[in-house]
Amino acid sequence: MSTWTWDLVHRTTYTYPQDVTDSYGRTVLTPRDLPGQRRLAHTVDVSPTPADLVEEVDYFGNVTTYFVVTAPHRRLVVTARSQVEVTRTVPALADLPTTAWDDAAAGAPDLTVREMLLPSAQVAPDAAVRAFADGLFTPGRPLREVVTDLSHTIATTLTYQTGSTTVHTTQAELLAQGTGVCQDYAHLAIAALRAHGVPARYVSGYLETRPHPDRDKLRGADASHAWFSVWLPGYGWWDVDPTNDQTVDCRYVVLGWGRDYDDVPPLRGVVFTEGTGSTLEVAVDLVPTGTDPYL
């Protein structure tokens, strides 16, 4: 087991054409304390200085921050800084239980697992999803195999394309167009699993991006990432990243989880302004502790 310590900066900057008089926001930008992941330090800074800022724990146990800015402004900057120690053990596939997928639902013990069986705001297991995934779910097949196969199928079926989907894109639309982003990959996997009675949830977090061997790492060019977690009886929640078709390891930092993206967007908000539209810049920097500070 190895220990990794990460320095994490996530800065979101909104620029508005006219004054914003009131800005209400909620973040899910604080890494969770978990077995295999420990938060060593964390701050959320909001500029202009908020009139109210409070940290709360949500229904799913995620740490969220609520803030209100009441000073008129044309630029809102939300900066989350964390230092996280990750000691996650990646299970070898052969060590995972061989429970069949069709028995997985029956074994769901508690409410937090059972509620991940249900459709949610952004995950609708419909006919298109079934058509896509039914072939993977042959009777009696071990769930661990179904999941790795599902991850691989999604990774090879979809083409990653930034900006090709929005928060409103459905899984049926995603399959029709064949392109999406990591949130879509995760949602599709969750939809396929729930359609077959297997509890699955959405995980929000980060993945370290490795530079090309010949070049220096481009700082701030990391990004929010998302994957899914499946309930494996006899093991528990197993995190799999369908975008990169791999199991989640020590290079991943978990922020939080929910039924889908809608439960844990990194930042959401309501603003009051006469102006329409805004410019959004996101910079994420995930580097091993000890690297020169980015921001």
Added chain:
Amino acid sequence: MTDLLSSPVLGELRPDWSWLDGSAPDPQVLADARQSTQTLLADHGVTYAGDDRWRLDPAPVIVQADEWRALERGLVQRSQLLDAVLGDLYGARRLLADTLLPPLVVLSHPGFVRAVDQVRLPWAQPRQLVLAATDVVRDSAGVWCAVSDRTQAASGAGYAMEDRRVVAQVLAGPYRQAPIARLGPFFHALRVALHDVAPGCDGSGGPRADGPCADGPRADGPRAVLLTDGPDSATAFDQAYLAAMLGLPLVQGSDLVVRSGRLWMRGLEGPEPVDVVLRRVDAHWCDPLDLVRESRIGVPGLVRAVRAGTVSVVNPLGASVLESPALAAYLPRLAREVLGTDLELGSAPTWWCGDPVHLSHVLARLDDLVLVPSSGPCVAGAALDTASRDRLVDQVRAEPWAWTAQEPAGPADTNQGPAAAVLRTFAVAHDESYQVMAGGLARVWSASDAPPTDTHEPAPSLVGPPLSAVHPVPSSGALRLRATHAPSQGRPVAKDVWVLTADRLAPDDESGPVHETNERGPAGLSPRTAENLYWMGRYAERAEAQTRLLRAVVDRWDDYHTAPRSPGGQALHVLLRAVVHHDDANPATLRDLVHDATAPRSVAFATDALARAAQGVRDQLSTDTFGPLARIDRALAEPDQDVAPDGADPSDRVAALVREGTGATSGLRPVLDTVLESLLAVAGIAAEGLVRDAGWRFLDAGRRIERAQHIVDTLASTTVRAGPPEVDRLVSEAVLEVHESTITHRRRYPTTATVPALLDLLVHDDTNPRSLAFSTARLREDLQAVPSRRTDRPDHLLRDVAGLETELDAVVADSVSVGGRRERLAESLGSMSWRLEAAHDEIERLHFQHTAPQRTQTDLWGRPNVIFGGGE
């Protein structure tokens, strides 16, 4: 006539009137009462779903004392049970087990609001359910049976009270003889509950030392508001009526703001703390930050304030989970588990499809059952053809947890008389128990109406009885009994419910809303309300001014329109210029200027706007205000059989009007008279029936500035062009008449009317309430009396208005310049008009703060490092 709700007599479905000394009321008495009911409802402005009139049959539902006691006991027990379940679902979730309440019943229900998990109401009683409404029917055996529970934001208590007021009046004889239980105690209990549930108040209403209220309990007691989804809500009347009855400000989401972790109401002088919100907005729409993003009727941050315990929302935001139709299947065993007793008021047999055993039972008996999804319309199995039946089965199998099936309750024989009758009951947490309204809102659907549906309609709606309250009639081809009713079709008729009581009654009568205005000084008036009152004043005055002007035209029409060159004809032409404003769209006829609500200068346009403004501030007004408004509506709604003039040149509208001919004004005079009388009644109620608080000041300010503007406009269009002396005289006489100053003029000036005399009376005379000097002085007085949150600006506005008064002196009377125009008068009036507009703008800026539009922050979806979001 059959009666599905009243206590039966000898097994017959007809009301028992035997408690009356004589027998049932004479049919003629009931017929008369029905007639009077229509008039009273119109006069009280009782609406449902927009402009539709509330439908009420005064023949009451009568329930015998002993029978009611049993129902009441059942309702109290049911409320206690629902309360215990609610407390558990957002707390320990001990009941959420397959052996008691299957978890997916709750977890899959849209009313389970995760954002308020573990939130408790901060009051002494360990209770979470403050208000419960339960719809009950009589089943085929005549036994009361619950068909649905309304815990989200149940409507109807206000209608029930209004129904009682009307019926007590139109059936005064029987009502006085009968020992009828009063509705008042329920509303009293509700007031007490809303007080006690405030943070920092224990059950006795005293301050609690460790109260979570950040700035400590206030000396003036907790403040509660009623949060409405707006004047366009189907039940806007119900909401405003309830607010007035409870003495609560009626507020919209935009009137509220969350700051420093607590809720505030925007007030004229700045934010005022709010402790309790009685909501009529469905939970999901209450906070666009933490609940539905698209909501524009909520308050961002409300969930944060609720979680901090600084405000109590009634019912709590998570309460609508109790509306899950599946719950009925588990209430009997929950009652035994939680209360240790059997459930007294049960439901028709219910099965939750999420349970595999139940599911197979449901699929086997589909034809006998009604299927209720957790959202959307319900489906009667019997009404399905084979194909749609198969589709339904697939749907149910795909998401079994989302479906519940119920045996139809209610009377089996619906061949005659009403098809369904539902009684909505109300209970409020009181002391250690619940207080049930002694009566309720009965709704009856007649057999000829379209098949009713929508069991689980959105909460504020009162359309459609629960489908399970009727036996569906098999009909081939009908896929879904989806409500497609036209306004008058499928709409129930309401009935008052008379609970006979053995108790001695208090002598007091049922009284409607109490107008305790501003117990706490200027508080309770939002800028939005102030603005509505101001516009109400403006439109009332505008309607009156235009009515008087048109009346003057109508009176002269027949005598003069055929002789355009006579002095009378020329004077008429001048008056028409005043009627038709220069920047108007083209009004076709004089009749349009009275009746056509789409013509901006018409009487109907102004009275419509007046009625809308009044609806928006209904909680501030005496109910008497709506009688005259209803009369205006009736007068102007008269059929319009006018033929548009042909060949009218739009470039000369006045000429077009003149060409209308002799019939143009027929029948208009009585309409205008009725309208004017009613407008004067509105003005009288405002002058004599309202406390001189900030709200009244805005109402009056609107009236004064509108009157001033009207005087200036009329003078500009009638006196600037100097005509021959005889024409000027006729015009001046008419203008005096329009401004109700004829008698004063006769007393003051021995001579015939002249322009200088006219200006003296209508401009300078500060004792004449119809003068410019009087109007501006009153305007200044009003504006001095209203509070403002900005200390720098009021002086500026008042200086502007004072400047108006100085300007009056400069109005030069009778200088006729070349070309027959009184140029200096024109200049003075022009400048005055401009200054009035500036004052109006300043009033808007200063007092009616408009918050910037609410927008959703662009989402971080995807991984773009730079994107250009559209925002919303």
